[in-house]
Amino acid sequence: MGTISLEAVSRWYGNVVAVNGITMTVGPGVTGLLGPNGAGKTTLIALMAGFLSPSAGTVTLDGDTIWRNTEVYRTIGLVPEREISFGYLTGRQFVLANAELHGLTDPGAACQRALEVVEMVEPASRRIGTYSKGMRQRVKLASALVHDPSVLLLDEPFNGVDPRQRLHLMALLQRFGAEGRTVLFSSHILEEVEQVARQIEVVVSGRHAASGDFGEIRRLMTDRPVQYVVVSDDDRTLASALISEPSVVAVGLRPRGGVDVSVTDLGEFAHRLPRVARDARVRLVELTPTDESLESVFSYLVGR
Amino acid sequence: MNSTIIRLSTQALLGRRRGLVLALIPAVVIALAVVIRALTEPGTGYEIVDAIGFTLALPLVALLASSAVLGPEIDDGSIVYLIAKPVPRRSVVLSKYVVAWLATLALGALPLLLAGLVLDSSEPSQAVAWALGGAVAGTTYTALFLALAALTRHAVVIGLLFVLLWEGLLGGLLSGIRWLAIGAWGQEIAASVSDAVTAPGTGLLYAVLAATVLTVGSVWFAGDRLRSFTLRGDE
Numbered sequence: 001m002g003t004i005s006l007e008a009v010s011r012w013y014g015n016v017v018a019v020n021g022i023t024m025t026v027g028p029g030v031t032g033l034l035g036p037n038g039a040g041k042t043t044l045i046a047l048m049a050g051f052l053s054p055s056a057g058t059v060t061l062d063g064d065t066i067w068r069n070t071e072v073y074r075t076i077g078l079v080p081e082r083e084i085s086f087g088y089l090t091g092r093q094f095v096l097a098n099a100e101l102h103g104l105t106d107p108g109a110a111c112q113r114a115l116e117v118v119e120m121v122e123p124a125s126r127r128i129g130t131y132s133k134g135m136r137q138r139v140k141l142a143s144a145l146v147h148d149p150s151v152l153l154l155d156e157p158f159n160g161v162d163p164r165q166r167l168h169l170m171a172l173l174q175r176f177g178a179e180g181r182t183v184l185f186s187s188h189i190l191e192e193v194e195q196v197a198r199q200i201e202v203v204v205s206g207r208h209a210a211s212g213d214f215g216e217i218r219r220l221m222t223d224r225p226v227q228y229v230v231v232s233d234d235d236r237t238l239a240s241a242l243i244s245e246p247s248v249v250a251v252g253l254r255p256r257g258g259v260d261v262s263v264t265d266l267g268e269f270a271h272r273l274p275r276v277a278r279d280a281r282v283r284l285v286e287l288t289p290t291d292e293s294l295e296s297v298f299s300y301l302v303g304r
Numbered sequence: 305m306n307s308t309i310i311r312l313s314t315q316a317l318l319g320r321r322r323g324l325v326l327a328l329i330p331a332v333v334i335a336l337a338v339v340i341r342a343l344t345e346p347g348t349g350y351e352i353v354d355a356i357g358f359t360l361a362l363p364l365v366a367l368l369a370s371s372a373v374l375g376p377e378i379d380d381g382s383i384v385y386l387i388a389k390p391v392p393r394r395s396v397v398l399s400k401y402v403v404a405w406l407a408t409l410a411l412g413a414l415p416l417l418l419a420g421l422v423l424d425s426s427e428p429s430q431a432v433a434w435a436l437g438g439a440v441a442g443t444t445y446t447a448l449f450l451a452l453a454a455l456t457r458h459a460v461v462i463g464l465l466f467v468l469l470w471e472g473l474l475g476g477l478l479s480g481i482r483w484l485a486i487g488a489w490g491q492e493i494a495a496s497v498s499d500a501v502t503a504p505g506t507g508l509l510y511a512v513l514a515a516t517v518l519t520v521g522s523v524w525f526a527g528d529r530l531r532s533f534t535l536r537g538d539e
Contacts, residue, residue, distance in 0.1 A: 042535075051384060051535035068531055070390050078388045080535060085382040086312075088319040094385075100308040101389040143385060 001062060002075060002150035002182040003027045004048050009057035011043055018043040020206040021057075026184050030177035032197030033186040040206040041186035042081065045155045048184070049078045061151065074102070077144035081155040084140060087129030091120055091139045094128060098143040107146075114142040118172065134165030141172070152176060154185040158192050170196045225249055225262040228269075231286035232277065235259050241280040245272055260290070306391055309399035313373040317407055322372045326407065329365050330415035333357045337419035347424045353434050354501075357416045358494075359487055362438050363467040365412035366445035369404040371460050374453040374526070384535055394527035401450055401523050408446045413438035433498035441490025444515045447522035448486065454529035482506050489515045 004026045011019040019040045026048070035041050046052035047059050050066040050073075059066050066072050086094050095114055099107035115121045118138040123131070128139060137157060144152060154173070158166050173196050177183045187193050193200060194214070202210040232238045239251045239259045247269040250262035263269040277284050317323060333356060340349035374397075377383035387393055416438045420431025448466075452459035475481040475488065482488035488504040492511035495503035506514075 046535040049384075049388065049535070051388075051533060053532070053534075070387075070392060073388050073390045076388070078384065080381070080384050082381040082384065082535075084385060085376065085380045086385070088315060089312075097308050097312055098385065098389070101306070101386065101391055103390065140385075 003062055004066075004151065004182065004184070005058075005060050006044075006047070007058045007060075009047060009054045009059055011040075011047060011052060011055045018206055019047070019054075022203070022206075022208045023057075024201055024208060024211060026182055026201075028177075028180050028182050029199060030173055030183045030185070030197045031199040031201060032193035033184060033201050033203060034190065034193045035186075035188060035203035035209075037188050039188075039203045041188075041203055042155055043206075044203065045078075045080075045153050045184070045186055049076060049080075049153050074147065075149055076151045076153060077147065077149035079137075079140045079144045079152070079154040079157055081159065084128055084136060084143075087127060090125055090127050091115070091131070091135075091142075092124035094139060095124070095142045095146055099146045102147040104147060110146050110148075111142075114146040117145060118142045119168070132162075134161040134169075137161050137169065138165070141169070149181070151182040152184070154183070156187060157185050158187060158189070166192075225264055226266060227290040228261045228263060229254065229258045229286070229288045229290050230261055230273070230284065231258040231288075233283045233285065234280075237280050238277060238282045238284075241276050241282070242273075245269070245276060247272060258286075305399045305402060306395050307399075309386065309391075309396050310403055312386070313400045313403040316376070317369060317372045317403060322368055326365060326368050326372075326411055329361045329368075330411045333361050333415050333419050334422065337422040341422050346426060350420070350423055350430075352423060353416055353420045353431070357419055358434055358438055358441075358490070359472065360467075361415070362408070362412040362442055362490075363445050363463075363471070363487070366404070366408045366442050367449045367460060367463040367467065369407040369411070370401075370446045370449040371453045371463070373400040373404045374450060375457070375459055378454065378533075379457050381535060383530075383533065387530065387533060393530040393533070394524075397450070397454070397523060397527040397530050401447065401526070404450060405443060405446045408442040409439055412442045427500065429498045430500040433494040433496075433501050436497055437490040437492075437494025437501070440493050440512075440515050441486050444486045444489070444519045444522075447519040447526075451522035451526045451529075454526040479505075483510075483514075486515065486518070 006022055006024050009019060009022050010017065033041050033044060043052065047054055048066065050069060053067045061072050061075060064072065084094065092111060092115065096107055096111040099110040104110045115124050118141050120135065120138050120142060123135060128136065131139065157169060161169060173183050173185060198213050200214055201208065230238065235253055235257060239253055242248050242261055243251045247263055247265040248261055249264055252260040254260060333352065337352050340352060387396055413435050417431050417435035420434055421428060424430065449459065449463045452462055456462065471485045471487045475485050482504040483506060488506060489511035491501060491504050492506050492508060495501040496508045
């Protein structure tokens with residue numbers, strides 16, 4: 001339940017292609033939709049939320065077409081990037097209105113529960129116009145949670161939110177994912193995605209650049225040199241021995257000890273490193289991958 | 305229809321500065337009527353009802369009301385919060401229409417009756433006629449302007465052009481425009497109630513039919529636009 005499928009989806013505006021032949025499935029757990037600004041993330045979320053018709057392909061929720069199907073909102077909760085302009089309502093009035101629109105049997109209780117989840121019970125009696133960015137973001141989340149949806153779509157939920165509230169939001173998303181909900185959020189900031197999502201979909205220029213968990217994406221990119229730091233009891237000897245290996249393309253000595261190694265063939269390197277060290281009579285102390293960060297994957301994908 | 309949408313739209317209509325402007329328009333009409341009545345004989349200055357109240361104030365109130373319930377939410381995209389719900393979009397539009405329509409009746413058509421009675425209480429049928437014609441015209445104006453608000457963010461400008469240029473200026477010069485002018489249809493209906501009102505000459509049947517078709521068609525169109533509402537990013 002709660003799986004959104006995109007099949008060969010394209011969306012164009014006149015001559016501009018915003019989304020180009022994307023096929024992806026978003027299921028339970030937290031998925032990060034990552035890409036630079038203008039990559040088509042908002043377009044994709046609009047397609048998944050039924051606020052955009054695909055020019056080609058199909059977008060479905062558990063097999064049902066999403067476009068022009070208001071029944072999907074019983075399952076989907078949407079947190080758009082747009083600000084709430086209902087500044088004349090209090091937070092509670094706004095969330096309550098959302099609960100009523102869902103036709104819940106006890107909208108008051110649902111509203112209270114959603115406000116508790118996002119920890120906005122106390123400020124809920126104030127007008128939304130007086131809220132900080134982070135509070136507005138949490139009220140938006142509460143309004144999307146009020147009907148206990150199994151799918152939650154969030155467009156740039158961490159934008160402009162201060163660090164403390166950001167951590168709180170991240171913890172919430174992780175919790176929803178652990179509860180078995182399908183949570184998809186977009187971000188152009190790598191660290192955010194890295195901290196919250198296990199499944200990552202990378203979109204660059206309207207194309208689906210990569211998909212998978214982070215390690216998987218890395219393993220897909222075998223033609224890309226991977227950086228390691230090897231610490232040993234004799235770095236210089238190790239470095240000279242390593243540079244003769246075909247799987248190694250570059251070696252450098254670190255000022256504070258350790259050897260930077262650029263590796264093209266991971267498997268071969270893993271196989272050869274212990275032998276090389278033994279033959280050179282060097283004791284290995286530590287082996288660390290240095291760029292297991294999304295930053296490097298991302299810059300690689302963008303530059304590809 | 306949806307009571308939550310009705311409540312929120314009412315708050316949007318009255319809770320902002322628009323609410324004040326909306327109330328100001330009929331207040332000016334009635335104030336003018338009171339001043340003229342105090343300074344002149346009964347029966348003079350009835351143009352307040354006809355030229356100002358019916359031709360100008362009524363469509364303005366309808367324009368402000370219908371753009372207030374829908375325009376800002378569509379412009380800034382915040383309507384997604386209301387329509388990302390298992391509520392048929394047509395029912396959302398109908399609810400918003402009802403709010404704008406009631407506001408137009410209360411602040412656009414009712415003042416015609418009051419101003420008419422103030423100016424000439426000896427002949428209430430003329431005031432009733434204008435109010436009735438105003439109610440019908442207001443119903444259609446509100447629907448048309450709601451459709452405009454659903455169609456374009458320049459709804460207010462286009463609505464003003466329609467009222468001032470098309471119905472006002474051109475309608476006064478070219479009599480053929482009566483076939484395509486909501487005000488003329490309303491006046492036709494008013495003329496059927498009181499002989500004091502000049503009939504523009506479309507015939508009662510045409511006026512009623514045209515007003516009905518345009519009203520239903522416009523609300524339908526607005527609902528259709530909302531069903532296809534597209535969320536655009538800043539990118």
